[in-house]
Amino acid sequence: MRVNGQAFRTIWQTDAGGDVAVIDQTLLPFVFEVRTLRRVEEAATAIRDMVVRGAPLIGVTAAYGVALALREHPGDASLATAIDSLVATRPTAVNLRWAAERMRRVVAPLPPVDRAARAYTEAAAMAEEDVASCAAIGRHGLTLLRELAHGRGGEPINVLTHCNAGWLACVDWGTALAPVYAAHEAGLPVHVYVDETRPRSQGAFLTAFELGAHGVPYTVIADNAGGHLMQQGEVDVCIVGSDRTTATGDVANKIGTYLKALAARDNGVPFYAALPFSTIDWTMDDGVHEVPIEERCSREVTHMRGRTAGGNLDEVEVVAPGSRVRNPGFDVTPARLVTGLITERGVAAASRAGLAALYSGHERH
Ligand code: MRU
Numbered sequence: 001m002r003v004n005g006q007a008f009r010t011i012w013q014t015d016a017g018g019d020v021a022v023i024d025q026t027l028l029p030f031v032f033e034v035r036t037l038r039r040v041e042e043a044a045t046a047i048r049d050m051v052v053r054g055a056p057l058i059g060v061t062a063a064y065g066v067a068l069a070l071r072e073h074p075g076d077a078s079l080a081t082a083i084d085s086l087v088a089t090r091p092t093a094v095n096l097r098w099a100a101e102r103m104r105r106v107v108a109p110l111p112p113v114d115r116a117a118r119a120y121t122e123a124a125a126m127a128e129e130d131v132a133s134c135a136a137i138g139r140h141g142l143t144l145l146r147e148l149a150h151g152r153g154g155e156p157i158n159v160l161t162h163c164n165a166g167w168l169a170c171v172d173w174g175t176a177l178a179p180v181y182a183a184h185e186a187g188l189p190v191h192v193y194v195d196e197t198r199p200r201s202q203g204a205f206l207t208a209f210e211l212g213a214h215g216v217p218y219t220v221i222a223d224n225a226g227g228h229l230m231q232q233g234e235v236d237v238c239i240v241g242s243d244r245t246t247a248t249g250d251v252a253n254k255i256g257t258y259l260k261a262l263a264a265r266d267n268g269v270p271f272y273a274a275l276p277f278s279t280i281d282w283t284m285d286d287g288v289h290e291v292p293i294e295e296r297c298s299r300e301v302t303h304m305r306g307r308t309a310g311g312n313l314d315e316v317e318v319v320a321p322g323s324r325v326r327n328p329g330f331d332v333t334p335a336r337l338v339t340g341l342i343t344e345r346g347v348a349a350a351s352r353a354g355l356a357a358l359y360s361g362h363e364r365h
Pocket residue numbers: 053054055056093162163164165166169170174175176202240241242243253254329
């Protein structure tokens with residue numbers, strides 16, 4: 001996607017030597033800065049500190065992290081340590097484990113001398129696949145949006161989204177926002193209600209930034225406003241991303257997604273999750289009880305980050321000092337509240353049968 005007229009992806013290899021560049025998402029939307037990752041430890045820190053974030057992007061970053069480790073030490077111990085350290089960074093998004101295990105399967109059988117080059121090739125292939133998957137999600141989602149637009153006389157479709165599941169969360173295009181970009185490109189009028197998404201404000205900071213940069217009309221709302229807007233008939237469809245979707249169609253996503261799904265059901269608003277196959281955890285059936293939910297530090301709740309009137313990035317305290325705080329990063333929306341799953345293969349019912357109809361056993365790995 002374009003930033004100030006220049007085409008960017010969220011991650012790329014910078015040179016023949018194999019350094020990896022990412023956009024520092026902790027500084028957006030106020031500062032656009034590219035950061036170079038040279039060692040696996042830097043890749044792990046970038047994922048943990050959310051310099052890169054979003055399930056597909058952290059998967060691809062982990063893949064490049066394995067390549068960085070093998071560039072330095074191509075032996076078995078280095079491979080195992082790299083994978084363990086990368087997978088431990090964030091527990092909820094299954095894409096991380098999926099990507100790391102794919103790297104292990106591909107490089108482990110090779111002689112150490114061949115591993116690094118193969119790892120870079122595989123990481124690059126993963127990045128390309130993610131772009132292709134997101135583009136396909138966009139095409140399938142566009143069909144849904146066209147159906148919703150039918151008979152509306154050119155009135156914009158109002159989409160509500162939570163967190164950031166746009167191109168910044170992937171390599172390009174995004175998952176939940178891919179149908180929005182596809183609609184915008186196709187000339188179908190679309191407007192997005194962007195949940196602010198406290199505590200880290202991925203909606204207010206990142207989704208607003210990327211929709212604005214692309215010229216898609218949007219309105220930022222406080223996290224608590226979505227239910228009211230749905231009651232007033234101002235939301236036509238909710239589309240969110242996912243960090244892990246179980247084989248039965250339960251959707252783990254950014255904290256607060258579940259509440260939007262409840263409000264959507266109460267108001268007859270269709271609620272879709274958009275995700276590539278790397279987000280499906282075929283080993284899990286009961287998302288509510290099985291998905292590991294990341295607990296993040298209390299400071300994300302007690303403090304807010306932003307730009308001061310003087311133009312500096314700073315933090316302010318927003319909770320009574322001494323308060324006890326919880327900060328679960330994700331929640332699980334049960335499949336029964338999900339209208340459908342928009343995947344690169346098409347739109348599936350949120351159920352075991354729905355997913356199985358799109359993916360045969362062989363393709364699950
Ligand atoms: O904590 P984050 O910012 O990594 O959470 C991101 C989300 O919850 C996204 O909705 C999800 O990863 C899907 S991204 C295409």
